[in-house]
Amino acid sequence: MKKEIFFKKSIVVGLSILLGTSLIACGGKASGNSSKANSSTNSSSTIYRTLDQIKESGTINIGVFSDKNPFGYVDEYGKYQGYDVYFAERIGKDLGVRINYVSTEAANRVEYLETGKVDIILANFTVTEDRAKKVDFALPYMNVALGVVSPNSKVITDLSQIGKDEQVIVISGTTAELYLMQNNPEIKLQKYDTYANAKNALENGNAVAWANDNTEVIAYSLQNEGYTVGIPSLGSNDTIAPAVTKGNTTLLNWLNNEIKSLGQENFFHKDYEATLVDTYGLEYENSLVVEGGVIK
Amino acid sequence: MFSYVKDLGIDVLFKGHNFLRLMGGLLVTLKISLISIAISVALGLAFGILIQKKNIAVRVVSRIYIDFIRIMPQLVLLFIVYFGSTRVFRINLTGELSAIIVFSLWGIAEMGEIVRGSLSSVSNHQYESAEALGLSRLQTFIYVILPQSLRRIIPISINLITRMIKTTSLVLMIGVVEMIKVAQQIIEANRMLSKNAAFGVYLVVFILYFLICWPISVLSMKLEKRWK
Numbered sequence A: 001m002k003k004e005i006f007f008k009k010s011i012v013v014g015l016s017i018l019l020g021t022s023l024i025a026c027g028g029k030a031s032g033n034s035s036k037a038n039s040s041t042n043s044s045s046t047i048y049r050t051l052d053q054i055k056e057s058g059t060i061n062i063g064v065f066s067d068k069n070p071f072g073y074v075d076e077y078g079k080y081q082g083y084d085v086y087f088a089e090r091i092g093k094d095l096g097v098r099i100n101y102v103s104t105e106a107a108n109r110v111e112y113l114e115t116g117k118v119d120i121i122l123a124n125f126t127v128t129e130d131r132a133k134k135v136d137f138a139l140p141y142m143n144v145a146l147g148v149v150s151p152n153s154k155v156i157t158d159l160s161q162i163g164k165d166e167q168v169i170v171i172s173g174t175t176a177e178l179y180l181m182q183n184n185p186e187i188k189l190q191k192y193d194t195y196a197n198a199k200n201a202l203e204n205g206n207a208v209a210w211a212n213d214n215t216e217v218i219a220y221s222l223q224n225e226g227y228t229v230g231i232p233s234l235g236s237n238d239t240i241a242p243a244v245t246k247g248n249t250t251l252l253n254w255l256n257n258e259i260k261s262l263g264q265e266n267f268f269h270k271d272y273e274a275t276l277v278d279t280y281g282l283e284y285e286n287s288l289v290v291e292g293g294v295i296k
Numbered sequence B: 001m002f003s004y005v006k007d008l009g010i011d012v013l014f015k016g017h018n019f020l021r022l023m024g025g026l027l028v029t030l031k032i033s034l035i036s037i038a039i040s041v042a043l044g045l046a047f048g049i050l051i052q053k054k055n056i057a058v059r060v061v062s063r064i065y066i067d068f069i070r071i072m073p074q075l076v077l078l079f080i081v082y083f084g085s086t087r088v089f090r091i092n093l094t095g096e097l098s099a100i101i102v103f104s105l106w107g108i109a110e111m112g113e114i115v116r117g118s119l120s121s122v123s124n125h126q127y128e129s130a131e132a133l134g135l136s137r138l139q140t141f142i143y144v145i146l147p148q149s150l151r152r153i154i155p156i157s158i159n160l161i162t163r164m165i166k167t168t169s170l171v172l173m174i175g176v177v178e179m180i181k182v183a184q185q186i187i188e189a190n191r192m193l194s195k196n197a198a199f200g201v202y203l204v205v206f207i208l209y210f211l212i213c214w215p216i217s218v219l220s221m222k223l224e225k226r227w228k
Helices: A002-033 A037-043 A051-057 A083-095 A106-114 A175-183 A195-203 A214-223 A249-264 A267-275 A282-288 B002-007 B010-014 B018-050 B056-071 B074-089 B095-120 B124-132 B137-174 B179-189 B197-226
Strands: A059-065 A072-074 A098-104 A135-137 A142-151 A167-171 A188-192 A209-213 A227-240 A243-245
Touching: A051 A059, A051 A249, A059 A072, A059 A083, A059 A106, A072 A083, A072 B179, A083 A098, A083 A249, A083 A267, A098 A106, A106 A135, A106 A243, A106 B074, A106 B137, A142 A175, A142 A214, A142 A282, A167 A175, A167 A195, A175 A188, A175 A209, A175 A227, A188 A195, A195 A209, A195 B179, A195 B197, A209 A214, A214 A227, A243 A249, A249 A267, A267 A282, B010 B018, B010 B179, B010 B197, B018 B056, B018 B095, B018 B137, B018 B179, B018 B197, B056 B095, B074 B095, B074 B137, B095 B137, B124 B137, B137 B179, B137 B197, B179 B197
Parallel strands: A059 A098, A167 A188, A167 A209
Antiparallel strands: A135 A243, A142 A209, A142 A227
């Protein structure tokens, strides 16, 4: 009997020791590999880091897309590139800090800000009323509307053409998903978590069309033969802006001033010419770029 | 030969450091899965033995734990641990650590169930015979019950282990850039230049997953044969 009790106890003790040590061991390993930039969040009472705390730490965490060419992607040398990243690089330079890029997905951008795991989201983030309740948007730096791309064999030019049994591809957490759910609840949606998967699905013919930001679908149809943007502008015209954690006014004000002063040197036009011109050509430059945070 | 490589869209892997990047992603996948598997096997064995005990409290708590982990999709668990820990406790876990915690919790629960099932499948007369031979309870467990159970545990746990390795692809949702995410980045960066990149890169990813999981299956088959 004594032996059994000893046996039981040793299992319990063993379990807890193993769990404890293994977690500590992994913790050491995991944190060693990633940046230490987040460490100061623990000590402060707010979830976000103020402008001074970011400057003090020497590193800013910026959430960008890593698979959304040409806005945020990773080149063959492992370097982040794109329209959003070009701006992010400038932010890092003007703040005098290093940048730690965090690879985000459309569906987790708000969550990253709400938990302070990134300081700024610069991931083609469309300003919506709903999102503005959860995060603080800075001044816009780009225009966007929704668009629908479909194969040339059956170009959809109006949403009413979509049959009862047909599906439309959207990416979870995007404005396209929200718009269709609210305004066209009768359309069946096929939801994907990543851009790469949504594109594969369209090419495999899993659905009749793909609804997304018009920049995305225009670029897609220009790059891929056999696809046409039948609906180039759906819903209201929106803007794309950087976002910070709700209440992080020091960082928000700095960003707004930064965007205003960058307007004087036509920074976002240079950004467009460096990153987007290959995809959209010069004809979309003035309609897509918002300079100095002023919408015309 | 090269034209095949191009048709399949594998050529994008030879651009710049792309292949090394994919291997780096593979290392992240392996690191998360191997650490989680090691923790799951060790603690899962102990947990399986523990929940076999007749103690009501132990049974209730472990039942709730197992069912909770089994019902929750792994993606939800990842979000709860990665974002939830920051929201509720203000602890900032890295994506990799969160992944290891989630996969270990999952592995321990599943492994515990496997061990419990195998232990209880050893027939009663084995216990009685051991007692008749004058073995103590601990001796009975170590020399009689455990060896018989292990034979049943191995094949089912191999299934669990390969499932865990494949499910690690979900960690891209909490910002961890592992093999699948690197593959998607490479495909996307080359969307304009190489249309078949998706096919070629995923083909290579498939082969890499196969190369990890296949030796594990072979090992389990060998072990099964030897113990027959």
